[in-house]
Amino acid sequence: MSSITDKVRPYIVWQSLIGTYRVRPLPYLIGIAPSIGHASYIALMIILNVSLTAVNYKSARPNGWFSSQYQEVLEYVMIRTGTLGFALAPLVILFAGRNNVLLWLSNWSHSTFMLLHRWIARIFGLQVIIHSITALALYVNIGTYSEELKLPYWIWGCVATVAVVIMLVASNIYVRRQSYEVFLVIHILLAVFVVAGCWYHVDIRFQRKFGYEMWLYAACAVWFFDRMMRMLRVLKNGMRRSNVVNIDDDVVRVDVPGVRWAARPGQHVYVYFSTLNPFRPWENHPFSVIPTAILSSFYEYVDEYVDENVDENVDENVDERHDEFIVVDTSHGPITAAFDSLFSTLSTREAGSKLTLDSAFTHPATRSTISVIWHFCPMPLE
Numbered sequence: 001m002s003s004i005t006d007k008v009r010p011y012i013v014w015q016s017l018i019g020t021y022r023v024r025p026l027p028y029l030i031g032i033a034p035s036i037g038h039a040s041y042i043a044l045m046i047i048l049n050v051s052l053t054a055v056n057y058k059s060a061r062p063n064g065w066f067s068s069q070y071q072e073v074l075e076y077v078m079i080r081t082g083t084l085g086f087a088l089a090p091l092v093i094l095f096a097g098r099n100n101v102l103l104w105l106s107n108w109s110h111s112t113f114m115l116l117h118r119w120i121a122r123i124f125g126l127q128v129i130i131h132s133i134t135a136l137a138l139y140v141n142i143g144t145y146s147e148e149l150k151l152p153y154w155i156w157g158c159v160a161t162v163a164v165v166i167m168l169v170a171s172n173i174y175v176r177r178q179s180y181e182v183f184l185v186i187h188i189l190l191a192v193f194v195v196a197g198c199w200y201h202v203d204i205r206f207q208r209k210f211g212y213e214m215w216l217y218a219a220c221a222v223w224f225f226d227r228m229m230r231m232l233r234v235l236k237n238g239m240r241r242s243n244v245v246n247i248d249d250d251v252v253r254v255d256v257p258g259v260r261w262a263a264r265p266g267q268h269v270y271v272y273f274s275t276l277n278p279f280r281p282w283e284n285h286p287f288s289v290i291p292t293a294i295l296s297s298f299y300e301y302v303d304e305y306v307d308e309n310v311d312e313n314v315d316e317n318v319d320e321r322h323d324e325f326i327v328v329d330t331s332h333g334p335i336t337a338a339f340d341s342l343f344s345t346l347s348t349r350e351a352g353s354k355l356t357l358d359s360a361f362t363h364p365a366t367r368s369t370i371s372v373i374w375h376f377c378p379m380p381l382e
Contacts, residue, residue, distance in 0.1 A: 012036055012037070013035065013036060013037035014035055014036075014037065015035060015036050016033050016034075016035055016036075017033045017034055017035065017036055017038075017039045018033035019033070021033035022034070022035055025173050029172065029173040029174045029177075030172070030173075031172070031173065032115075032173070034115055034119075038112065038115055038116070041116065042116070042119045045119070045120065045123060046123065049084060049088075049123050049127070052080070052084060053077075053080060053081060053084060053127070053130070057073055057076050057077075059072055059073060060072075068141075070141065071138060071141055071142060074134050074137055074138040074141070075138060077130070077134045078131055078134040078135050078138060081127045081128075081130045081131040081134065082127075082131040082212075083212070084127050085124055085127035085128045085131060086198065086202075086212055086215035086216070087215055088120060088123060088124040088127065089124065089195075089198070089215055089216065089218075089219040090215060090218040090219040090221075090222050091120055092117060092120050092121045092124050092219075093191075093219050093222045093223050093226075094222045095113045095114070095116050095117035095120060096113075096114065096117045097222065097223070097225075097226035098110060098226065098230070098270070098329075098332055099225065099226045099229035099230065100113055100226070103332075110332065118171070121167070121168070121171075122168065124164075125164045125165070125167070125168045128160070128161055128164045129161065129164070129165070132157065132158075132161045135157070151204075152200070152204050153200070153201050153202075153204035153205040156196075156197045156198075156199075156200035156201045156204065157197065157201040158197075159193060159196075159197035160193065160194050160196075160197025160198045160201060161197075163190045163191075163193040163194045163197060164194055166190055167187060167190045167191070167194070170183070170186065170187075170190075171183075171187065181280070181283055195216060195219060195220065198216055199213065199216050202216075230270075230329050233328075233329045233330060234272070234327050234328070234329050237259075237327070237328045237329075237330060238327075239274070239325055239326070239327050240256055240258070240259070240325070240326055240327075240328060241257075241323060241324075241325055241326075242254050242255060242256045242257075242271075242323070242324055242325070242326045243255040243257075243323055243324075244323070244324050254271060254287060254324075254326065256326070256328070267288075267289045267332065268286050268287060268288050268289055268332055269286070269287055269289055269328050269329060269330040269332065270284040270285065270286055270287075270328070270329040270330075270332070271284060271285055271286075271287055271326050271327070271328055271329075272284045272326060272327040272328070272329070273285075273324060273326055274325060274326070274327055275324055275325045276324065284329065289330075
């Protein structure tokens with residue numbers, strides 16, 4: 001059964017849903033197409049939310065609360081979409097965190113959860129928008145909209161809704177590419193407004209009678225857990241002196257002496273360059289990890305086999321180095337290897353600067369043949 005699964009998986013699970021747009025943005029930078037496996041999960045979440053939102057509304061007539069069936073159904077839709085939106089909030093924050101417990105349980109990559117974070121956030125935003133529109137339509141129909149508009153719970157609900165809409169619009173690839181750090185700060189601030197708006201919206205309106213605030217407790221707990229784990233990882237490693245090497249206009253290598261990290265396939269760390277950005281100490285960047293022994297053999301490989309022009313480019317830029325104090329949040333990456341250790345022959349295609357040969361070093365004793373096809377472009381990245 002496993003052999004059949006291994007043969008089918010590249011075509012059904014890993015294959016891009018739209019051509020080759022899994023590794024490059026769709027036209028007009030509207031997004032990146034998910035794989036068929038990712039799309040299946042996304043479709044399942046959409047179907048589940050549509051079903052929970054749209055089915056099984058039962059009207060009770062006559063009704064002492066509403067003068068018409070239209071008002072009654074609007075009330076039910078408003079309550080249900082609001083509840084589903086609150087239920088999705090912890091999931092949206094969980095999928096965005098780098099210390100997501102599901103990373104350890106599922107062994108999915110962080111990039112997979114970031115993709116799912118964006119799609120679950122869109123579903124969350126749609127639930128919020130429908131909730132707000134149905135509330136508006138309901139109170140306009142009842143005739144109390146002008147009074148509701150002045151109430152604090154309504155104002156805070158508007159704050160949360162507007163913040164959600166801005167986040168959805170401003171989270172596209174174009175904005176992130178222009179200045180990711182600015183985007184991230186604004187994104188977090190808007191998320192704070194969303195949580196605060198939701199809290200005061202239900203706290204003022206329902207006085208904690210129906211437990212809606214429990215979803216917000218869960219969302220905040222997920223966020224605080226992620227930040228606490230980041231802080232503990234940073235404190236564990238402390239501030240270290242590093243040697244920063246400019247490999248290319250867009251590629252940097254950071255050598256950190258004296259560390260004892262057992263580098264695993266796919267492992268990466270987040271580095272804070274506190275001395276480079278003293279006024280923005282929170283900024284950090286992901287780096288792939290490779291141990292010094294493998295790094296040395298890698299450069300021997302470059303010297304012996306790579307084209308002369310590439311070799312000259314590496315030699316020239318390696319001299320452009322300087323020392324920096326850094327803070328490291330480590331370590332992140334998959335728990336198990338992506339490839340079965342039973343295969344005796346491994347053939348890989350590598351591109352760019354991230355040549356870590358993950359699977360080659362996972363089970364070296366079981367490999368009789370390892371072939372690598374590597375494409376490296378020394379020109380600046382665009």
